[in-house]
Amino acid sequence: MKRKLTTKFIEGQKPDPSKRLDFRDELMAGLVLRISTSGTKTFCLHKRINGKMRRLTIGRFPVLSLAETRERVRQVLYEIETGRFEDRTGIEVETKPTLGDVIPDYIEKHAKVHNRDWKRKEALLAKFTILHGKQIDEIKRADVVQACDVIGKSAPVSANRALAHLKHLMSWCVESGIMDASPISGMKPRAKEQPRERVLTDDELGALWAVCGDEGYPFGDCMKLLILSGQRRAEVAEMRWSELDLEKRLWTLPSQRAKNGKQHTVPITDAMLEVLRKTPRFFNSDYVFTTTGKSPASGFGRVKERLDKALPDGTEPWIIHDLRRTMSTNMAMLGVPQPVTEALLNHKTGVVSGVAAIYNVYSYADEKREALGKWNQHLGSMLAKREEASCQGTTTMTQPRKREHAS
Missing domain, CATH: 1.10.150 (DNA polymerase; domain 1)
Structure with missing residues (x-):
């Protein structure tokens, strides 16, 4: 902020508890009054020295008056211009961090x-x-x-x-007052990105479900819940037992764990409940998916590599997040309205916004349960047909490769 500094103005300024304030003097180029969040008032000189911008601390107000400060700044500027500044003492040179x-x-x-x-x-x-x-x-x-x-x-x-x-x-x-302005404010991304459109087919989902069964707890079961619920990987992987109400068939994701910072409720279907009831519980641990009992399951990069090796040859590249798009796409084909799908995915897309979004915490509860039920029923029918065809030996789908277990 630039203005003419006066003693009356300086005396009347109050600190801002949230940020440091800088006032640039219109009369003396480079002179700045800095007011800390605690109320300390310090005179500084911003000046380029030997090609580098420096902030020189001149002194504190009112120990140093405004008139004394301007006179001292004149002396410093003269010595900088004549090349004798490096010989001076008593002026603090503030070096910025890297x-x-x-x-x-x-x-x-x-x-x-x-x-x-x-x-x-x-x-x-x-x-x-x-x-x-x-x-x-x-x-x-x-x-x-x-x-x-x-x-x-x-x-x-x-x-x-x-x-x-x-x-x-x-x-x-x-x-935070570490620098005056960002040199990259408004800078656009350097690389052009193409939005992902990958949707797994029923055959691919069936194969993935099978290899997840081979993977077992915790990662295979976690992946099954990702397929069934369409929720985000981190949110499912870090699921707590305390968030689940198995009697009411409801998973309540707290705001501090949700990506968008909003509490989110997910209905628990029969298929999801079957996975959860088979899940072992660690003693004194609240984590549903864990290998230690002290922290949630992690290392999904290695899990993905194992799944890819076990999937049929020729499976198109995919990422775990594609499972959400796959569910969303199938729900559209199953006739689920978009607002219900967005509510189920906990998306912020503008379909519901403003005041309506604030009071929409519990909306679509019945619709979400019905929609997720349709999706799970579709998965169940698809998996049943796959199993029946496999038993009859008439399946035309490529079977997953058998995983090799180290002895």
Whole structure:
């Protein structure tokens, strides 16, 4: 904020508990009054020295008056221009942290507090290796473009995700007073992405269900619930027994675990209940799918590799998230209205928005149960036909490869 600084103005300024305030003086170029969240008022000089922007702490108000500050700034500017500034003492030169210094601070103070997937965010920010040694306020847009292009050579989509996280980090730095402006504000993704359209066929779903049965607990059973419920992988993998009401046939996903931060209820069908009732329970553990009892099941990348090896040759590439699209597509074919499908998937698509969305927490309860029942019935019929055809030896579907178990 730029304005003419006066003693009366400085004395009358109150701190903002949420952020640090900077007021740039219109009379003395580079002079800034900084007011901390606690109310400390400090005079600083922003000046480029030897090609690098520096913030020099001149002194605190009212120990140093505005007139004394302006006179001191004139002396500093003269010595900078004449090349004698480096010989001065008593002026504190504030050196900005590097990106490598800021990332851990950002992860600890912001990402861990607000993001369930903070580890993914941390991993993507780590890809900006060539920028980690640069001071945060010296990173230019061209530097980020170059870094994104390096990342994009092997992983274009990851480059886009990493850029999105870096933009948020720099916005956080601006809000925290670490830097004055983000050099990449408004910067568009470097790589063009094609929206995924992959939908698994009934044959592929049948084969996947079979290999999930071979996989067993916890990962195979978790994958079966993903197919049956259409919910997100992390939400199912981190499911708690305390979230389930098996008598009322209801799974209540709390807002802190839902991706969109909204409490979500999922009806439990007969097929889902069958999977859950066969699931072993760890003593003193609330996790439904776990290998240790202390943390939810993880390592789905390796699980996916095992499933792919067990699936029939020629199966088109797929990802776990495609299971949600597969359910959504089949529901449309089964005549389920889109708003009901979106409610079941816990999507925020604009179908229900504004005030209606706020009061829509329990809406579509009966419709969601009916819709999920239709989808599970369709799966059951398809699996039954597959089993019958297999028993009669007339199936035309390619059977899954038999998994090899190490002795």
